[in-house]
Amino acid sequence: MSVAGYISNTLFIQINNAMLKDLVLKNRSYRRFNQSKSIEKGTLLEFIDLARNTPSGRNLQTLKYFISADPSTNSKIFPTLSWAGYLKDWDGPVEGERPTGYIVIMEDTLMGKNLVHDQGIVAQTILLAAVERGLGGCMIYSVKRKELSEILKLPAHLEIVLVLALGVPVEKVVIDPIAADGDIKYWRDEAKVHHVPKRSLKDIVINY
Amino acid sequence: MSVAGYISNTLFIQINNAMLKDLVLKNRSYRRFNQSKSIEKGTLLEFIDLARNTPSGRNLQTLKYFISADPSTNSKIFPTLSWAGYLKDWDGPVEGERPTGYIVIMEDTLMGKNLVHDQGIVAQTILLAAVERGLGGCMIYSVKRKELSEILKLPAHLEIVLVLALGVPVEKVVIDPIAADGDIKYWRDEAKVHHVPKRSLKDIVINY
Numbered sequence: 567m568s569v570a571g572y573i574s575n576t577l578f579i580q581i582n583n584a585m586l587k588d589l590v591l592k593n594r595s596y597r598r599f600n601q602s603k604s605i606e607k608g609t610l611l612e613f614i615d616l617a618r619n620t621p622s623g624r625n626l627q628t629l630k631y632f633i634s635a636d637p638s639t640n641s642k643i644f645p646t647l648s649w650a651g652y653l654k655d656w657d658g659p660v661e662g663e664r665p666t667g668y669i670v671i672m673e674d675t676l677m678g679k680n681l682v683h684d685q686g687i688v689a690q691t692i693l694l695a696a697v698e699r700g701l702g703g704c705m706i707y708s709v710k711r712k713e714l715s716e717i718l719k720l721p722a723h724l725e726i727v728l729v730l731a732l733g734v735p736v737e738k739v740v741i742d743p744i745a746a747d748g749d750i751k752y753w754r755d756e757a758k759v760h761h762v763p764k765r766s767l768k769d770i771v772i773n774y
Numbered sequence: 775m776s777v778a779g780y781i782s783n784t785l786f787i788q789i790n791n792a793m794l795k796d797l798v799l800k801n802r803s804y805r806r807f808n809q810s811k812s813i814e815k816g817t818l819l820e821f822i823d824l825a826r827n828t829p830s831g832r833n834l835q836t837l838k839y840f841i842s843a844d845p846s847t848n849s850k851i852f853p854t855l856s857w858a859g860y861l862k863d864w865d866g867p868v869e870g871e872r873p874t875g876y877i878v879i880m881e882d883t884l885m886g887k888n889l890v891h892d893q894g895i896v897a898q899t900i901l902l903a904a905v906e907r908g909l910g911g912c913m914i915y916s917v918k919r920k921e922l923s924e925i926l927k928l929p930a931h932l933e934i935v936l937v938l939a940l941g942v943p944v945e946k947v948v949i950d951p952i953a954a955d956g957d958i959k960y961w962r963d964e965a966k967v968h969h970v971p972k973r974s975l976k977d978i979v980i981n982y
Binding site for chain 2: 585586587589590591593595611614615616618619620621623624625626627629630631632633651652672681682683684685686687688689690691693694695698704705707720724728741750751752762763764765766767770771772773774
């Protein structure tokens with residue numbers, strides 16, 4: 567979609583330019599979704615079109631993508647993923663709250679071993695784009711890679727690096743300051759609100 | 775340039791919600807800057823405040839930051855960086871076109887070895903925030919780490935992972951399709967325009 571294209575749709579007065587802050591704060595790791603709200607395959611392609619225009623170490627661009635937005639493929643991908651390691655009594659989203667789209671990010675090892683930064687760069691860019699569209703998701707590293715490779719019939723030179731699970735979020739996620747004990751583990755309260763402790767600016771900037 | 779600064783000047787009518795696309799496309803790797811335009815230290819802190827609210831593998835949040843916005847510290851950091859590996863006849867920005875701010879991203883190894891994705895996540899988030907402010911920059915991996923650690927007097931448990939060089943860009947960077955020979959090396963034309971070949975969507979989505 568071109569800039570000119572979108573100008574014709576909505577007239578929207580922007581009063582401040584810190585749109586990105588809004589997206590970054592809304593972009594929580596969502597793990598429960600409204601499974602009745604499907605995602606268009608074209609939407610996933612638009613996200614990847616953004617990702618391909620991000621910085622790449624030595625511009626090698628070794629990452630490849632598999633997209634899934636149909637219930638049948640989604641249901642095959644889901645069992646290969648592990649969810650929220652710190653929530654020991656939760657096995658992941660139940661039927662009805664599962665992701666409605668996936669983007670499997672792979673590294674094409676025939677293109678040379680890239681630096682690792684590309685993975686986080688594209689994953690974050692795609693999730694910010696998802697949030698902008700009223701979607702949300704989660705970067706999942708804990709993946710049964712061999713199993714998923716077989717399901718997707720991936721050639722050996724494509725190595726799975728991350729899976730992005732996407733959908734319309736139905737959970738509330740809040741950021742908390744870190745408590746005195748320094749514990750960084752996220753947790754879920756009785757109202758099922760997901761809490762994520764984040765370090766303060768003073769704790770992370772060494773010359774604050 | 776502050777946000778408040780230009781908001782008061784211009785009424786800016788935004789017409790759709792695909793602001794992120796605009797930022798992603800404007801966020802090129804800029805390596806030449808207007809060195810007479812300084813960056814506020816507070817601006818760098820705002821960028822890191824965004825970065826600390828991004829997803830982190832197992833929420834470990836092992837990254838730490840050193841910020842520099844003063845000419846004296848900047849001039850010490852600059853010689854530890856290598857610029858644009860593919861431009862063999864260019865040694866980096868000349869005096870007058872050098873970065874006016876740096877964010878050195880480090881990993882705190884006392885906090886456990888985190889997954890690598892955090893680095894790209896925060897680097898991309900910071901650069902998008904910079905672009906939103908009329909700034910721009912470059913993620914630099916090719917760093918004389920030992921030398922820079924000594925200059926910044928870093929304790930041994932803080933390992934430098936990336937340096938973000940920032941400023942008001944003065945160069946034009948364009949994205950090109952990849953030519954038939956598949957070469958991904960960026961290059962600079964006679965008008966000093968920097969060209970970056972990017973793979974097409976069809977080339978990277980295996981089930982397009």
